[in-house]
Amino acid sequence: MTQQLPAPQSQRIVLPPHRQRARRPRSVRTREWIHRNLFPSTAGTALTIVSVTFIAALTVGIVWFVFFDANWRVITDNRWLLFAGSFPHDQEWRLWAAMGFVFALIGLSYGMWSSLGRKDHLFIVLTGIAVILFMGHGGAAFWSSLWFLLSIALLFLGYVIARTIGHDRARQRSLLTRVILLRFAFDDAFSLRGGFDKTVPIQTRARAVRVALFPTRTGANRIVGGLLILALPLVLVILLAGGGASMRELDGFVLNLLLAPVGIVGGLVIAIPLAIGRASKLHAIKWTCTAYIEIVRGAPLLGWLFVALFILDDIIGGDLIIRTMVVLAVFTAAYMAEYIRGALQTLPHGQYEAAQAVGLSRGQSLRLIIMPQALRISIPPIVGQAIAIWKDTTLVTVILPLRELKGNADSAIAQSEFIPDRIEAYIFVAVAFWIVAFIMSRISQRMERAQGIGER
Amino acid sequence: MHRSLLRKYGSSWRTGAIVTLVAILGALALVACTSSDEQDSAAGRGNTVQAVKDSGVLKCGVKQTQPLFGFREPDGTVSGFDVEFCKAIQAALGDGVGLELVDASDASTRFELLNDGEIDVLIRTTTITASRDRELGVDFAQTTFYTGQGFAVHADSGINATSDMGGRTICVQSGTTTEQNLADHFTDLGLDFTPLGGGDQETQDAFVAGRCDVWTADQSNLASRIGVLDNASDFVILGELISKEPLAPGVRDYDSEWKDVVNWVVHGLIAAEELGITRANVASMAANPPNTTVARLLGVSFEGGEVSTLGFDSVNAQFIQRAIAAVGNYGEIYANTVGDAVPRACSLNALASEDKSNCPPGTGGIQYALPYR
Amino acid sequence: MSQQPAPQLPDPARTPLFYQRGFRSVLTQGIYVALTAIVLAYVIASLDLREFGFGFLSEPAGFKVGNQWLVDVDGVTNSRITMYLVGVWSTLRAVLVAILLATLVGVVVGVARLSSNWLVARMAMLFVEVFRNTPLLVQIVIWYAILLVGAPVIQNVLNVGDFLFLSNRGIAIPWPVPSDGLWGAPDWFVGIWVLALIAVGAVAMRVRAKRQEHERETGRILFANRWAMGVFAAGALISFLILGVPVSIDRPVIEGTSYAEGMLVQPEFAALVLGLTMYTGAFIAEIVRGSIQALPKGQTEAANAIGLTGYQRLTLVILPQALRQMIPSVTNQFLNVNKNSSLAYAVLFDDLFRVATIVQNKAGHALEMFFVIIITYMVISFAISAVMNVLNARVTAHRI
Secondary structure: OOOOOOOOOOOOOOOOHHHOOOOOOHHHHHHHHHHHHHOOOHHHHHHHHHHHHHHHHHHHHHHHHHHHHOOOHHHHOOHHHHHOOOOOHHHHHHHHHHHHHHHHHHHHHHHHHOOOOHHHHHHHHHHHHHHHHHHHOOOOOHHHHHHHHHHHHHHHHHHHHHHHHHOOOOOOOOHHHHHHHHHHHHHHHHOOOOOOOOOOOHHHHHHHHHHHHOOOHHHHHHHHHHHHHHHHHHHHHHHHOOOOOOHHHOOHHHHHHHHHHHHHHHHHHHHHHHHHHHOOOOHHHHHHHHHHHHHHHHOOHHHHHHHHHHOHHHHOOOOHHHHHHHHHHHHHHHHHHHHHHHHHHHOOHHHHHHHHHOOOOHHHHHHHHHHHHHHHHOHHHHHHHHHHHHHHHHHHHHHOOOOEHHHHHHHHHHOHHHHHHHHHHHHHHHHHHHHHHHHHHHHHHHHHHHHOOOOO | OOHHHHHHHOOOHHHHHHHHHHHHHHHHHHHHHHHHHHHHHHHOOOOHHHHHHHHOEEEEEEOOEEOOOEEEOOOOOEEOHHHHHHHHHHHHOOOOOEEEEEEOOOHHHHHHHHHOOOOOEEOOOOEOOHHHHHOOOEEEOOOOEEEOEEEEEEOOOOOOOHHHOOOOEEEEEOOOHHHHHHHHHHHHHOOOOEEEEEOHHHHHHHHHOOOOOEEEEEHHHHHHHHHOOOOHHHEEEOOOOOOOEEEOOEEEOOOHHHHHHHHHHHHHHHHHHHHOOOOOOHHHHHHOOOOHHHHHHHOOOOOOOOOOOOOOOOOOOOHHHHHHHHHOOHHHHHHHHOHHHOOOOOOOOOEOOOOOOOOOOOOOOOEOOOOOO | OOOOOOOOOOOOOOOOHHHOHHHHHHHHHHHHHHHHHHHHHHHHHHOOOOOOOOHHHHOEOOOOOOOOOOOOOOOOOOEHHHHHHHHHHHHHHHHHHHHHHHHHHHHHHHHHHOOOOHHHHHHHHHHHHHHHOOOHHHHHHHHHHHHHHHOOOHHHOEEEOOOEEEEOOEEEEOEEEEOOOOOOOOOOHHHHHHHHHHHHHHHHHHHHHHHHHHHHHHOOOOOHHHHHHHHHHHHHHHHHHHHOOOEEEEOOEEEOOEEEOOEEEOHHHHHHHHHHHHHHHHHHHHHHHHHHHHOOHHHHHHHHHOOOOHHHHHHHHHHHHHHHHHHHHHHHHHHHHHHHHHHHHHOOOOOHHHHHHHHHHHHOOHHHHHHHHHHHHHHHHHHHHHHHHHHHHHHOOOOO
16 A cells, blocks of 8 residues: 555535625524424424423423432442442452553544544543542542543543654654664763753654654554453453452443453454355355354343353353353354345455455455455444443343342342332443443444445 | 266255265264263262362352342442351361352242352252252252241231232242242132242332232241331231241252261351350360360360361361351351341240240240251 | 356366365365364263253143233143243233334334424434433333332322223223123124124225226226225124124223223333333334435435425335335344343243243253243244245335
8 A cells, every 4th residue: 555645624615706695694594593493384383392392391300300309329329339349349459450541542542543522522521520420429439539530531641642643654663763863852961061952942852752752653553453452351460360359259330341342352253254154155164154143143142141151061161251251252243243244245246356366365355355345344233233232231130140230230229228219220220331332332433434434 | 086076066055965964973973972971970060078179269159139148238248147157168168268159149040050060059048848959959958047938918908818818919039939839829728819920129129119919938038128128117027927948058969078068067056056155255165175065066175085077077177166266156147147137036946945935835946956976 | 147158177187186176165164064063062962961851841830920911820730831831922922012112113213313303303313322222121120110119009090081090000901802792692702703804804805906906907096995994894894783792892990909801011011012112113213214314315305396295205205115125124123122022031021031940940951941942032033034024025026
């Protein structure tokens, strides 16, 4: 690939003078908008009135519930239970370290491959405030709030660093260049004669240091990509290694946050060969892959979790959490494989032929030509499935002896003083899941836009 | 193989069919070869005492949603009557054995947890029944708690006995003995009823909300749950019991040694109460045992004599002593966890040796330890 | 096949065996199948199959299940398999009702998302975002909690004109029940009435087909549907006059703390169906929106140009075309309703999954019960797919 062209600036279309209309005053425009969108006709007006009444009633109801009726102490008193459950208290720092790491990584990835818009900043700040209010509400949560703030700060730090690197146009930079740059920045400072050369501006020195120490954009791409791939094992290491929690002490929301990525990543890894197998010309391979996909998709996840509990222990053994992760991956894979197969089918046949024509082997053409395109097309449904599996992690509570967020909410409302507050507890759970699902769908939209899906 | 044949059928469905058929036959042959030794090893589930010591973790299945018996606290820990017995068994197994309290709240899956080795011992208000003992492959130790199936009703409902419950909606936990007793009892009475079955917590919520007229469960369960409600006086627990519900720890079948350890830890804690050994005085008693019975129970020598191990070598003779030191005797466990919520005096759970002169006729304890000698 | 001469290939006899496509194919498949067979063999060998068998299903159940409708099974004399079938019946009911309601909700919300009314479109978007991005399990338990706490207890039942009752024990509505015919005939007489109705319906369909055919041939408008409905109404009236009133409407009444007569929609059922409806409805709404947006803009403009009203434009032009595109995705959602109905486990609804776990808890045999569960869900899924395929074939029969 050659040097990438700079993205064209969005061009404003300038109409010739005789077709330009005078820009009407804001008040007129607003009135027109209201007329067009809310009161276009009698029926439309009636619809608007009904909607306004409904929205008003709903808002009043929600405000009354949230601020006057609900007893949120069921959440605030059980913060730890809901978040981490039986995770050992003296190892709390591990949770925060993992959180900081993940947040920083999110910031880095965003800075590297996308950008935060005004809405994103607003969302992060609002969510942060909401979380801190919750943590601060009726309890000594000073340190937790501080840790959380630090994590958000890390997110922005990662973002800023990635953006800075993003401006770097160099593809690679040798060690020698870096040494020279550093010498330029500090050489005179350590020289015996004269000390600092004040004629060199401090910004120039800082820039030299930054360029010398930071990776190039290509290098940073590799580093962040590698970190993303290793993120899950790294988080597990932070949580478990060297006297941390035992596998079974992973609990509460932490468990949801760990199960879902395993299901998603594992599912994708299994799904790709499965999809290729299903599209294969070799009948034995095609049949088994089809059978796998159809059987897994034929039964509910609850049924497969039943397998994790009762049947898989005879076959692969291991801790129940591991088996649950395996089942989640195997389950997700069947759905993702179908989406990827759909994408493979929509690829024009010319792509296969062209790959063959330039002399690529079957494996090469799959790896270099077919799969990148198929995966790109299937991003939206795959993210949809990822969100589905994220929500489905609640199901492990239902028959498995694992307690995730919903299960721990059940424990919280079993406490005698909170028995009447089940709706509050469940709404909190729903909101917690919604936030993460919302973030996932936003990232998906970003990826779609960045990849130019639907434009081609 | 003939080349023209290969060209002709190279990738047709027929080849696929033949190859698949061969593969299935091969798989069956492999199964036939390997299954015999596999099943032999599955028959003996191995030695849990050794397995627990090797892994360093005792996995104990307990409830997490029943106040007083097994209940999850806001800090994530689990406490209650059943949990104390888990701790006692953990202590009996010696130093270096940790305890993992596995959630066995769901009545419908608890025996599979045990059978699949997810837990080593199930201490979760589980009734001893013949079918569980035989059909489900569970072995039961000494009863830790005697109760019966009772009924709770709304105070203003006008229901005084099960004979008043014809046509009513009754909340009952799925997958329990109470579910079966209920069906049997109403068949015997010739009455109809509408069951509403589900999880432990869900049935309670439905009853409290007025979804059902009657809530049936172990009477101790009803008492412990209703006792902690803010509006406890709105509900009445009927005196009528329709069944015997001896609640006991369960272990896997075919593991005699492990069952013996669990069983004798329970007996040992009861014996400790009978002998007046408490958590506070167990150390001094062990240092200076008053009689041979105490010395044998605590696994120490009496006046310089030999220590009798009674064959409990794998956990060494002092396993009961360690259990008492960890959680106290049976009476202490009862007082610390259940307490007055389910009164012990004159109930079946009182010691058989208690003074019954103050008890109403027909009541009194039956709890006593089998001889440890 | 084309009539071109085959390209000159190298003589297969001279190509080494290893490089021949046929040999390669067989070799690859052979190795693959052998590996699969080894894995399968390992799996089967690891399972504990000593007591494998389904005999336990015919033993007495020993428990009773709730929310029975049209069946009455006590559990003491009935077998485990009977109880399981009662659970299957409960699941089927919930799935069917949820599918119908979810389709309705999905179409309405999907169309509303594209409404020109800004408020309506925003509300529809909010609906989709909320119900699509929260776990169904949590939605169901929230619905159940709202129904239990929000509805009055039976002592303070909400009585709508002795016609409809609402309490946290459910909603009771009037329901038709078989009753004696005009000449005091027994219950089975209802069967004859039903048969008569079916016959009349068949005649009406025949009339419709005839008139439609005629319409196509002559181009004259013959009002096939109106004629068919008229014929059916007339036939139904005649059979009604001859056979008397074999069906009466039962109004619900309250006896003590229970509903009697009428039909009862229990809160457990309602919570499950509400959850499934809203969740699936949100997904279907997105499918409907996508399918409508995928239509060429000219369709809307053309409909406007020939002077159709908004409603006509939607029902005559837009939805029929969008339907062709959305049926495969909607079928997937219907299959999800079937699978997600297993979440009834979280409320006190005895669906097939819960009954299966109860049986499994009483008798062991986890592996067998698992097969039973999986096969049941697959059969239901297959039935749904079959119906939808027929529908799809009908919708796409005429190419646009």
